[in-house]
Amino acid sequence: MPEEILKTHILLVEDDQPLAEMVREFLVEQGFDVTIESDGVRAIDRIARRAYDAVVLDIGLPGTDGFNVCRSVRPKYSGPIIVLTARGEEIDEVIALEVGADDFMAKPVRPRALLARLKVHLRRGDLAPPASMTAVIVGDVRIEASSRTVSVAGERVDLTTAEFELLLYLAQRAGSVVQRKDIYIDLLQLPYDGLDRSIDLRVSRLRRKLNDDPNQPTRIKSIRGVGYLMAKTA
Numbered sequence: 001m002p003e004e005i006l007k008t009h010i011l012l013v014e015d016d017q018p019l020a021e022m023v024r025e026f027l028v029e030q031g032f033d034v035t036i037e038s039d040g041v042r043a044i045d046r047i048a049r050r051a052y053d054a055v056v057l058d059i060g061l062p063g064t065d066g067f068n069v070c071r072s073v074r075p076k077y078s079g080p081i082i083v084l085t086a087r088g089e090e091i092d093e094v095i096a097l098e099v100g101a102d103d104f105m106a107k108p109v110r111p112r113a114l115l116a117r118l119k120v121h122l123r124r125g126d127l128a129p130p131a132s133m134t135a136v137i138v139g140d141v142r143i144e145a146s147s148r149t150v151s152v153a154g155e156r157v158d159l160t161t162a163e164f165e166l167l168l169y170l171a172q173r174a175g176s177v178v179q180r181k182d183i184y185i186d187l188l189q190l191p192y193d194g195l196d197r198s199i200d201l202r203v204s205r206l207r208r209k210l211n212d213d214p215n216q217p218t219r220i221k222s223i224r225g226v227g228y229l230m231a232k233t234a
């Protein structure tokens with residue numbers, strides 16, 4: 001079997017060619033296989049046709065922008081998507097997470113930092129659940145750890161890898177308040193800076209997918225200033 005088939009394959013969607021080449025060169029040196037796509041519409045097509053291990057996505061693209069790419073591939077693509085945002089554009093970060101990105105990084109791209117983020121997200125997808133863990137059931141939410149599937153009242157719900165990890169984490173601690181800083185350390189392997197809203201936005205997406213009322217959530221409750229509580233029965 002040719003070695004390439006075993007390499008982790010990253011799709012880098014970036015129209016700034018010198019930047020794309022620089023990042024590709026760095027990641028290839030690190031043992032990744034990297035495909036560059038410069039056009040948003042073609043990126044959607046590529047992601048639909050091929051199982052990339054991760055996607056790194058610029059926002060400003062010819063064809064269609066990175067937000068649209070993320071929004072259109074997310075229902076089918078469950079791997080990590082890391083969006084590249086302009087520095088300080090907080091609104092871009094919020095939109096990126098709302099359209100289903102798992103993470104964002106401010107430009108200019110620092111290849112080493114990107115590599116670190118990629119490794120965290122790729123490792124998450126690989127984490128095998130312990131053999132003893134078959135299903136976690138909280139009320140009418142059933143989480144099958146081995147097949148990584150979730151159902152609510154018997155109806156299958158499609159979650160991204162990042163959403164699945166967060167739901168499983170909260171469900172395993174159902175009935176207890178989970179601190180935001182612990183979620184950062186355990187799931188993102190990052191210290192919590194007190195500002196980053198990526199977990200909050202992921203919770204919002206989870207609530208939507210679990211048919212939880214965003215204003216009066218009964219499944220995943222917000223504990224002001226602390227974190228979240230998944231109710232044992234909803």
Ligand code: CA
Pocket residue numbers: 014015016058059060061
């Ligand atoms: Ca661009």
